[in-house]
Amino acid sequence: MTPSEPGPAPGAEPPRRRPSPARARRVEAVERFLRPLPGARPRRRFEVPPERGERPVRPPGPPPGLARPVQTGFLLAVGVGLALLGWWVLANVGPLVGWVVTATFLALGLEPLVRWLEDRSLPRPGAVALVVLGLAGALAALIGFVVPRIVAEAAQLAARMPGLVDDVLGSRTFAELDERFGVRASTEQWLQLLGGRIGADGDLLGGVFGGVLGLGTVVIHAVAGTLIVLALTLYFLFSLPVMTQWAYRLAPASRxxxxxxxxxxxxxxxxxxxxxxxxxxxxxxxxxxxxxxxxxxxxxxxxxxxxxxxxxxxxxxxxxxxxxxxxxxxxxxxxxxxxxxxxxxxxxxxxxxxxxxxxxxxxxxxxxxxxxxxxxxxxxxxxxxxxxxxxxxxxxxxxxxxxxxxxxxxxx
Structure with a gap:
């Protein structure tokens, strides 16, 4: 600065340096990358509608049901029919109802942990992810360290079971119970009756094949139910606040x-x-x-x-x-x-x-x-x-x- 040039005024901002061309190109590239695509729109969410300020005032007069008895009776008949239809649907989709109830029960059980993390300034998706990762880690540790020991002990118990049964049958207590109540004869008669029913249903090969198919069906249903319950639990955890808000909006505004x-x-x-x-x-x-x-x-x-x-x-x-x-x-x-x-x-x-x-x-x-x-x-x-x-x-x-x-x- 030459002596003839005036200096900056007191309190004035210093002159800003112009960015270099390379830095300007980098900033422009980042802005272009973050710019939304042409024609792209955010996904519409199923949000709760805002509440209206005004409330309808019911005009004085008789209740609507008494004013239109034919329409009221018809709607009552339709309501009874819909109730019976709903009961029939629930009776025929029993496993699905059980899966939904189980998922809801698990989601409500994990909600206090998620809410505790939310109180520590963690957003809900992060809180849910942290809780799910913690449960997955605990389950993995259980499978890795405890399950092999449990499987080995279950195999030992199965191997010792015939000996334990022989010891029980040869004990004095069982002999006294058999003498008083006829436990052995009743058990043998029940086993013979069960074997006769199995034999009446088909030959041995057919019975074994049907048993294998039935076991496979049970395993497939169990795996499918577990996956469905896990998926529903995650969904309920993420969307529990929105679900509760929708449930509350179904109530009258006055209550x-x-x-x-x-x-x-x-x-x-x-x-x-x-x-x-x-x-x-x-x-x-x-x-x-x-x-x-x-x-x-x-x-x-x-x-x-x-x-x-x-x-x-x-x-x-x-x-x-x-x-x-x-x-x-x-x-x-x-x-x-x-x-x-x-x-x-x-x-x-x-x-x-x-x-x-x-x-x-x-x-x-x-x-x-x-x-x-x-x-x-x-x-x-x-x-x-x-x-x-x-x-x-x-x-x-x-x-x-x-x-x-x-x-x-x-x-x-």
Whole structure:
């Protein structure tokens, strides 16, 4: 700068340097790459429509049904027909309904983990991907380290089963039961009747071939059902907020806020229950495995998996697991079975009064009598899946009774 040239004014921005031609070409190339294609449009999403500000005002007069009785009767008849058609469809697509219910149950169970990650400023797709990757890693570790041990112990148990059956048949207890109730004769008669039915259905080759085909069909259905449940679970996890918003929009505008509040409470309660029950089941299986290793119960890995699966069934699952493992422990002697039974059933008391209430404090609260009735009814109607979803369903019903039915009765 020469002395005759004026300097920059105080506080003025310094002159910007022009970018070099190479840098300008790179910037232009990047902008051209990021520019959308000609004629390309983003994919339309099935979004929830915005709420309207105004609400229609019903004019005074008789209800619409009384003003048009013929039309009302016709619509009622059509509604009954559609209800019967829906019942027939549900009765003929039972496996599909089971898959959808299972996927919904799993998605609601994983929703608290996704919501916890979302509270830490992680977007929902990333939270869902992280949860799915974590579950996939845990499943891969289970398959890689635990499943081979379980398969080996299952093979050992199958090899020892004939000897165990002979020991039971030759025991004094079985002899006394056979003398009093005729167990051996009843069993042989049932086996002969079953063999006669199999022989009446066809020759031996046809029976074996049909059995193989039936087994193959069962395996194919199981694999297809597992894949469908996994796909539906992922979809429900990604789109659960949109699905709940659509469900709330189906409610009348005057009651939509209340329906949304109750629906959110039900979703949170079911999700917290699934997570809490999973934690209780894993802790139960870990305690059972430790006791089996300490007392020398055979087939510890296989039995711990059985304990974990049974512990998912509320109230009665832990007791059934304890009885089953104690019976298997009897094959190693009373010195193994009695210490295990004492330790495990003592832990069940600790779990019932200290562990489970603290883990399930944020989940739904269901009275004991209603829980037992719900589990029995769910198991009778839908097997193991019905027993698993019985308590969350009962909890949702209790929320509706407490928050909707009881206040309505109080206002009368």
């Amino acid at each position: 939509r806020a209340r329906v949304q509040e109750l629906g959110d409470r039900m979703v949170r309660g079911v999700g917290n229950y699934v997570v809490g029950q999973a934690c209780v089941a894993l802790l139960n299986a870990a305690v059972a495995l430790t006791l089996m290793l300490l007392t020398g119960v055979p087939f510890a890995a296989l039995l711990s998996l059985v304990v974990a699966l049974l512990a998912f069934v509320p109230l009665v699952g832990g007791v059934l697991a304890g009885i089953l493992v104690s019976l298997v422990a009897l094959t190693a002697g009373w010195g193994t079975a009695v210490p295990y039974a004492i330790g495990y059933f003592a832990y069940l008391q600790v779990e019932a009064y200290f562990v489970s209430p603290r883990i399930m404090r944020r989940a739904v609260a269901v009275p004991g009598a209603i829980a037992v009735i719900s589990v029995a009814a769910g198991g009778a109607l839908w097997g193991v899946l019905g027993a698993l979803i019985a308590i969350p369903t009962a909890a949702a019903g209790l929320i509706l009774v407490r928050e909707v039915f009881v206040p309505r009765q109080d206002r009368r």
